[in-house]
Amino acid sequence: MGDVTLAPGAYELVAGSDAQGPLRFPAADAGGTGAEYLVVGQFATGRPDLVSSFSMVGSLPATAAVVHAPPRQRSFPAAVRFHDAIRRMDEAVALASLRGGPGGAPLAPPARPRTGPPAVGSRRTFKVCANLDCTSTAVVVATAQVVGAHSAVYLDSLAPSGGFSQGDLQQLAARFDTVLYPLDTLAFGSPSDIDGNGVVIILLTPRVNALVGRPDCWSSIVTGYFLAADLAPATRAVFNGGEVFYAMVPDQYGTVSCAQSPARVLQLVPPTFIHEFQHMISFNQHVLERQGPVETLWLNEAMSHLAEELGARHYDSLRADTTAGQFLFGDLYNANQYLQDPASCAMITATGQGELAQRGGEWLFLRYLVDQFGTATTRRLEQTALTGEADVVSAAGNTPIATLLGRWALSLYVSDLPSFTPDPALTYRQWRFRTTFDSLHTNDASDFPRPFPLVPALASGGAFAVSGTVSSGSGTYVSIVQAAGAPSFTVSFAQPGGLALTGVGNPQLAIVRIR
Secondary structure: EEEEOOOOEEEEEEEHHHHHHHEEOOOOOOOOOOEEEEEEEEEEOOOOEEEEEEEEEEEEOOEEEOOOOOOOOOOHHEEEEEEEHHHHHHHHHHHHHHOOOOHOOOOHHHHHOOOOEEEEEEEEEEEEEEOOOOOOOOEEEEEEEEEEOOOOOOOOEOOOOOOOOHHEEEEEEEHHHHHHHHHHHHHHHHOOOOOOOOOEEEEEEEEHHOOOOOOOOOOOOOOOOHHHOOOOOOOOOHOOOOHHHHHHHHHHHHHHOOOOHHHHHHHHHHHHHHHHHHHHHHHHHHHHOOOOOOOOOOHHHHHHHHHHHHHHOOOHHHHHHHHHHHHHHHHHHHHHHHHHHHHHHOOOOOOOOOOHHHHHHHHHHHHHHHHHHHHOOOHHHOOOOOOHHHHHHHHHHOOOHHHHEEEEEEHHOOOOOOOOOOEEEEOOOOOHHHHHHHHHHHHHHOOOOOOOOOOOOOEOEEEEEEEEEEOOOOOEEEEEEEEEOOOOEEEEEEOOOOOOOHHHEEEEEEEEEEO
16 A cells, blocks of 8 residues: 655656555644645556546545546547548558558658749649548649749639639738748748649648538538648659648638638638648658658647647737637637546547547647647657657657656646646646636637536545546546545545556556645
């Protein structure tokens, strides 16, 4: 039996077989104000998609049992299903390129031609995804409308009437060239230029709108995407052989799918671009430059959501509140979903990003890492052949993943907890999430139903029993409050019935004494 002896403000991470307990907490001083602990039971592992039933039980007779419902089967939005499908496709084409050369050696990129940027008014054909799985493609003909320092904007010849004006197209190109491209490349590194044209093509096509038709488009649409098949040595010849970002077009009269005004599309496309451009950079840095595998899905997605935040911070610095919100709302919405029930989904996953809550957890974790280890963390994560857990550990100065996950789990609750000064390792530097979520709740209670979404189960001393599921990287939260003079108690963290949790998941109890 291990003992928990913490002064107020101190924390401890108890992992592996020791975390199963029982862990003994001391009696509260009879002459004091009692004690309060936050205990998080988690799978502190970088191994993806592990799930287990658990039971966290105090030794005193339980006054109430808290049972978390098992994760429910969900029907994921069409846009999320599409995004998952193309990221899995990215992994496949990267693997084919790595194994496709003589004797299984990686396919070497061919010598890059120096074609220069396309001329305004030039036409070319493109292959684009024709369904949500991208298992079929369609050919479109498009014309270069604007060519800038880093971008060439092409418009599909079949774009509906009443769409973008020339001024709109110039605005879109200028935003990419002067804001989004510099932000992404500074944070993550350079993209490839396999076609030698010196620009990223922005292809505006109604084929993107058509990926989601009525009635699904009333609740979910695809706004844009990047496809690694355009870059991978094994597939680029049968796709578009260059750096292409595909985006929706205005459709004021709903001729292709749900109606979309030019103003609305101008709001939606830039945040999508900064997100997808990160995926493009990541593929270049991991696969093309270093001939390694594509970045693990959960970390790749976390980086793209951080890119959205970087866009928001840029516009916030200009006091462009509406524009900043366009970039940041999705991250905060997803984070709110995660924090309402962090035990319900694996934060670390390799099988899909169908849960918006997963994306929220991943962004929260990466933002914590950047706050703790500096802004150069993203470049260290990107510019390497390492992926997943190994990548994170290396970028964090060889800090074990269990330590990072344990500290992060505690920081989500205590970083800006009122009347509490957390250890610096348990803090966010760039966020005061309680203030942020309280404001969101005040202004939009339907999407943000709680002033602060993370509400631990409340236990009186050791009189509690909590059960549910625990998943890779995620955990369940219990607040244990002792009155002055309350007796000592123990906590056990195991499977229902007392069986040990799998060691593969590295079960861990992260504990901080609040008072």
